[in-house]
Amino acid sequence: MPENNQATTTSSSGSIRRSSTRRPRKKKKNMIPFGVGLFVLIVLIGILLGQNNATVGLFWIFGVSFGFTLQKARFCFTASMRDPYLTGGTSLTRAVIIAFALTTIGFTAIKYGAYVKGLPIPGMSYVVPISAATVIGAFMFGIGMVIAGGCASGTLMRNGEGFMMQWLVLIFFIAGSLWGAHDFGWWKELFIANGPRVFLPDVFGWAGALALQLLVLAGLFIFATKYEQKKSA
């Protein structure tokens, strides 16, 4: 499209004309001492936790790393589901699909490794019966997360950022989870236990299950790319 013939053109900083409605800049406190102090504190806590129980120390490191990555990348599951409708952008949706694909490969590797050695496969308790409850629950969660402005990981990340609205969300997140856990036995008996429990490698074989999942994810990825192109045309 032709560049606007007025004086401003695109460039990196400070070129867009604006009138004098600038707020006076407040002097910013230097945050680097805080940053270094916090880093030292994180390492110390990690060492402390790791002394009693190495796994907990590892969890601490993973948790902090995940949080850091999430925050810097502004990764957001909520936005991945909401943006295609709101702005037509699917970049986060595709990021989530890539994350799923990597996780699939990783977990298949772990589980298959255990299977081949004859060890019990870790995580089989997560193969739960599938039923309409999953669909309904997911739908409700979707509505909730868009209104709340974040799902589990996003809320925790924003809590750390100091976003006070998310502190309120966290309180209800905990309350809701507790209530759900309290009644989960009832829900499970009545609605969930009747569904089929499918462990994909049992049905398609290990390679088949991996290939099928990756194919579905690839298909979704291509669909998301085409969707964004169509919407921005």
Next chain:
Amino acid sequence: MAKEVVIDSLGEACPVPLVKAQNAIKEMEVGDVLILQIDHSCAMKNVPEWARKDGHNVEVEEVDDGEWEVIIEKC
């Protein structure tokens, strides 16, 4: 002269600043400047992304700890 529209979205959560910006841009003419004040870091990412995709000029300025102004010039 180019009009300047200032939208104060401080304290508003994810979709709201973006939706406000979208509606405002629709009513503006080419060359007008929209200044969106936000303090939500999600919006700091997805507003410029949307605006650039639509072909506008975008700048982001951090005016305070955790507060940004997104300056969009409609193209």
